[in-house]
Amino acid sequence: MPVRAAKWGWSRTGWQRLLIALLWLGHGAWALLGPNPGRHWKTAADVVSRPSQGLASRWHAWRVARWESARNLAETRAENARLTAELAQLKTLAAQEAPRQVEAEEAVRLMGLKRQIPLDLKAARVIFSTRPAAFGGLILDRGQDLGLVPDQGVLVPEGIVGRLWSVGPTQSKILPADAPNASVAVMLMRSRATGVLQGLGSGRATIRYISNQEVVQVGEAVLTSGLDRVFPRGLLVGYVAEVTQGDLELRVVVNLSAPLDRASLVLLLPSQPPLEVQPPFVAPEQKPQRKRGTP
Structure with a gap:
């Protein structure tokens, strides 16, 4: 089934x-x-x-x-x-x-x-420079208003700058020491031989009337002699750069120490300063005396 x-x-x-x-x-x-x-x-x-x-x-x-x-x-x-x-x-x-x-x-x-410098120095500011031009100089912001007169010496901490050439009511012009028509009475630091510095331009100058018998070394310092009655004796002018023998005198080229193109503030010497400036006498400080019985 x-x-x-x-x-x-x-x-x-x-x-x-x-x-x-x-x-x-x-x-x-x-x-x-x-x-x-x-x-x-x-x-x-x-x-x-x-x-x-x-x-x-x-x-x-x-x-x-x-x-x-x-x-x-x-x-x-x-x-x-x-x-x-x-x-x-x-x-x-x-x-x-x-x-x-x-x-x-x-x-x-x-x-x-x-x-x-124990003299009556006056300060002024350089406001313009005409040095690149021929017989150029430096323009100051002070003039007769500060009692300035021509032929005052101008200097900076590095050395001398020149002398006042012309003085106006509120401005003055400086004849730099390197100008061709500038002259400064100088002396050599080592030998004390004196001469006249005449400008060559571009911060350089030459010293005239240095005898061939003098021994001048490159790098020797050049100072003011004070004989021109513009600068007192002993201010730095520059350093000897070249020395060559001439027929009657040495040709001494000097590099001026003052930065003539960068001077902004200057000091002005009084008119006809003394030949030599002596440093002022400074009395020593006296200590106060102690009383007996006090510490």
Whole structure:
């Protein structure tokens, strides 16, 4: 007798078997997971979501770092712009204050020179220079208003500059010592031989009337002799640069020590100063006497 295949999935027996299998599976899952299966599901979910969480965390950290980098870059650029502006402002101020600082330093040096020479010295400022032109000179901002007269000697801490050539009501012109028509009575520091300094231009001059019998060395200092009654004896004029033998006299070329092209403040000697200036006597300080019985 042939047996027909029953439709197991739709029969009552099939449903019973399926129900029994599900019960066994549920019981096995309950036995495996225990009384608190939620934590296992949470652990499983954590394990499954951990890679995506790590990726999301790294993405967030990258975005934060990028934002911080962009903000730091913007702040750095702003700081650089501010520092650049401050540096430009400081450079401008330094450029504006540089002439004043140089003039202040020059004034301090002139005050030191004024203390060394016990004469009535007057100060003036060089406001213009015509030295590049032929027979050019230096223009001062003071004239007859300061009591100046022609032929007053002019000097700076480095040495003599020249003499006053013309004096107006409020301005004066200096004839520099290197001018072709300038002359200064000088002497050599070592041999004390005297002569007349005549300008050659460009900060150089020559000494006339030095005998061939004199021994003059290159680098020897040249001082004023005081015989012209314009400069007192002993002021520095310059240093010997060249010495050559002539027919009757030596040809002595001198480099003037005063910076004629850069002088900004000068001192003016009184008219017809003494031949030689002696330093003033300064009495030593006396210590106060202590009374007996006092420490």
